Amino acid sequence: MISVKHVFKTFGAAAAATTALDDVSLEVARGEIFGVIGQSGAGKSTLIRAINLLERPSSGTVTVDGEELTRLSPDQLRLARRKIGMVFQHFNLLAGRTAQGNVELGLEIAGVGGTERRRRSLEILDLVGLADKAGAYPAELSGGQKQRVGIARSLAGNPKILLSDEATSALDPETTRSILDLVKTINVQVGLTVLLITHEMDVVKRVCDSAAMLEHGRILEQGSIVSLISTPGSRLAHELFPLGEIAPHPGNTVIEITFSGGSADRPVIAQLARSYGLDVSILGAVVETIGGNQAGRTRLELPGTPLANAAPIADLRGQGLLVEIVGDGAAMEGARA
Amino acid sequence: MIDPTAPGFWSGLFQVLLVGTGETLYMVGVAVLFTVLVGLPLGILLVGTERGGLFEAPFGYRPLGRVINRVLEFVVNLGRSVPFIILMVALIPFTRLVVGTFIGSTAAIVPLAVVAIPFFARMVEIAIKEVDSGLVEAAESLGATRWQIVAKVLVPESLSTLILGLSTTVTSIINFSAMVGTVAGGGLGQVAIQYGYQRYSTIHMVAVIILIFIIVMILQGLATWLARRFSHRGRPTRSRATVPTAI
Numbered sequence: 088m089i090s091v092k093h094v095f096k097t098f099g100a101a102a103a104a105t106t107a108l109d110d111v112s113l114e115v116a117r118g119e120i121f122g123v124i125g126q127s128g129a130g131k132s133t134l135i136r137a138i139n140l141l142e143r144p145s146s147g148t149v150t151v152d153g154e155e156l157t158r159l160s161p162d163q164l165r166l167a168r169r170k171i172g173m174v175f176q177h178f179n180l181l182a183g184r185t186a187q188g189n190v191e192l193g194l195e196i197a198g199v200g201g202t203e204r205r206r207r208s209l210e211i212l213d214l215v216g217l218a219d220k221a222g223a224y225p226a227e228l229s230g231g232q233k234q235r236v237g238i239a240r241s242l243a244g245n246p247k248i249l250l251s252d253e254a255t256s257a258l259d260p261e262t263t264r265s266i267l268d269l270v271k272t273i274n275v276q277v278g279l280t281v282l283l284i285t286h287e288m289d290v291v292k293r294v295c296d297s298a299a300m301l302e303h304g305r306i307l308e309q310g311s312i313v314s315l316i317s318t319p320g321s322r323l324a325h326e327l328f329p330l331g332e333i334a335p336h337p338g339n340t341v342i343e344i345t346f347s348g349g350s351a352d353r354p355v356i357a358q359l360a361r362s363y364g365l366d367v368s369i370l371g372a373v374v375e376t377i378g379g380n381q382a383g384r385t386r387l388e389l390p391g392t393p394l395a396n397a398a399p400i401a402d403l404r405g406q407g408l409l410v411e412i413v414g415d416g417a418a419m420e421g422a423r424a
Numbered sequence: 425m426i427d428p429t430a431p432g433f434w435s436g437l438f439q440v441l442l443v444g445t446g447e448t449l450y451m452v453g454v455a456v457l458f459t460v461l462v463g464l465p466l467g468i469l470l471v472g473t474e475r476g477g478l479f480e481a482p483f484g485y486r487p488l489g490r491v492i493n494r495v496l497e498f499v500v501n502l503g504r505s506v507p508f509i510i511l512m513v514a515l516i517p518f519t520r521l522v523v524g525t526f527i528g529s530t531a532a533i534v535p536l537a538v539v540a541i542p543f544f545a546r547m548v549e550i551a552i553k554e555v556d557s558g559l560v561e562a563a564e565s566l567g568a569t570r571w572q573i574v575a576k577v578l579v580p581e582s583l584s585t586l587i588l589g590l591s592t593t594v595t596s597i598i599n600f601s602a603m604v605g606t607v608a609g610g611g612l613g614q615v616a617i618q619y620g621y622q623r624y625s626t627i628h629m630v631a632v633i634i635l636i637f638i639i640v641m642i643l644q645g646l647a648t649w650l651a652r653r654f655s656h657r658g659r660p661t662r663s664r665a666t667v668p669t670a671i
């Protein structure tokens with residue numbers, strides 16, 4: 088649905104130039120919620136703005152719904168933008184228009200007639216749960232309500248894609264959750280493709296199907312959350328599910344088990360302890376619900392060397408679990424020293 | 425010297441003031457009309473043709489935007505720096521060309537508009553620059569054309585600042601209109617000169633001052649009220665007592 092290929096973006100000239108995007112390529116599938124995370128200054132905003140060409144890439148191509156935006160004339164680009172809704176961190180609502188007036192803006196721009204505009208704007212305000220605030224000015228709305236108006240405005244023209252740049256960063260955790268749930272609902276109901284930018288891992292965990300990690304203008308990793316979790320050494324997975332750092336005893340084996348889907352429900356550790364009579368200690372564990380599925384990882388300490396634990400590890404793998412041998416206690420101690 | 429105790433003095437005064445006020449309102453009104461018609465687009469272009477502005481590359485041609493910007497800057501600065509008295513005289517041939525004469529209230533409209541347009545253009549520039557660039561981006565993301573951005577975002581969102589700027593502009597047009605009276609431009613200024621100065625009638629002078637003051641007060645009150653009416657920024661409303669009222 089969105090295909091970004093070898094995009095570079097530099098600001099400023101020659102010596103003083105900043106490379107905000109450095110050979111970024113990205114694929115967002117139809118109907119998924121794709122999260123881009125990264126530190127402040129990583130280039131996240133530049134990336135999302137490059138998708139509807141608010142920021143024209145220095146080089147590379149952006150294709151949305153089969154149309155290569157980077158090749159369009161200004162007039163064609165304007166039409167293409169109507170298929171791409173955008174939600175902003177600071178809402179960017181017109182202070183002089185009511186909630187309904189703001190939602191109607193895009194429809195006015197598209198030349199939709201008055202009656203249809205009112206019908207559609209009220210319908211979409213109802214969808215975001217603001218039917219009773221249609222006549223309120225932005226100054227009379229809370230942050231969460233403003234963002235709902237922002238979402239309603241971006242959706243009024245029936246876009247196929249929603250771009251969201253830190254849409255929840257100015258909101259408190261509870262409001263953030265309700266906004267994310269709204270985005271998820273719409274994503275499911277209308278099959279909207281969503282690309283969202285955030286620096287909050289919680290946002291990715293709550294709604295994203297896929298994610299990419301951006302650092303210094305480069306994509307470090309990208310893929311579906313499930314595949315990232317099952318990728319050994321994935322930084323994104325470790326950032327999403329940080330494990331505690333409890334030091335194991337020397338000579339013992341440390342393993343990390345990654346759960347996803349159904350395996351998260353099974354009492355794996357208890358079974359392990361029962362079947363093999365092992366004194367399993369849990370060094371760290373985390374279980375999260377991602378896109379309605381449970382996923383997580385656990386770091387376990389098993390007494391004895393990896394060789395001695397070959398049977399239980401094979402058993403775990405046999406159950407379809409992803410098991411990494413992080414090391415034996417001595418090796419880890421050595422690595423730490 | 426006019427004798428206030430002479431029969432018919434007060435009705436004469438009333439008549440003169442009525443005509444003077446009418447002429448002043450006519451001159452100022454028409455001048456304001458032209459000022460808005462020309463000054464508003466001028467101010468918008470002044471901001472728009474700057475680097476990164478909406479019209480930085482008219483017809484896709486960047487140097488053209490730069491040239492337009494330079495020319496407008498020059499014209500506005502020139503218009504603002506020439507003293508009104510000199511401008512008025514310098515414009516006589518132009519006024520004669522446009523109106524056919526350079527005497528009277530209609531002729532006075534020309535220098536008034538010419539002095540007010542660059543002034544108001546600067547006010548427009550300031551007001552438009554205050555509009556959050558995020559709002560322009562929001563409209564762009566919805567596929568707005570440049571003119572739609574001007575009409576639906578820039579002007580409406582700066583409306584209260586524009587109204588206040590216009591009121592300041594109108595106040596100075598009123599001031600200048602009195603100056604026009606000194607060279608037979610009519611209006612309250614001419615009343616003050618003819619009767620108050622040349623015929624030593626203090627009563628005429630005071631009456632003119634009071635009338636102009638009242639006009640300016642009404643104008644300011646109206647502007648403040650309108651500006652508040654169009655501002656939905658949710659500032660804490662001030663208590664009624666501090667609000668300048670019309671009368």
Ligand SMILES: Nc1ncnc2c1ncn2[C@@H]1O[C@H](COP(=O)(O)OP(=O)(O)OP(=O)(O)O)[C@@H](O)[C@H]1O
Pocket residue numbers: 098099105106107125126127128129130131132133134286
């Ligand atoms: N218009 C611009 N002119 C010059 N440099 C810019 C511009 N926009 C962004 N940059 C630079 O590009 C880099 C990436 O900025 P960007 O806003 O994309 O970061 P970000 O990941 O969105 O950060 P944050 O989380 O703080 O919003 C930064 O170094 C920034 O200074």
Ligand SMILES: [Mg+2]
Pocket residue numbers: 131132133253
């Ligand atoms: Mg940003």
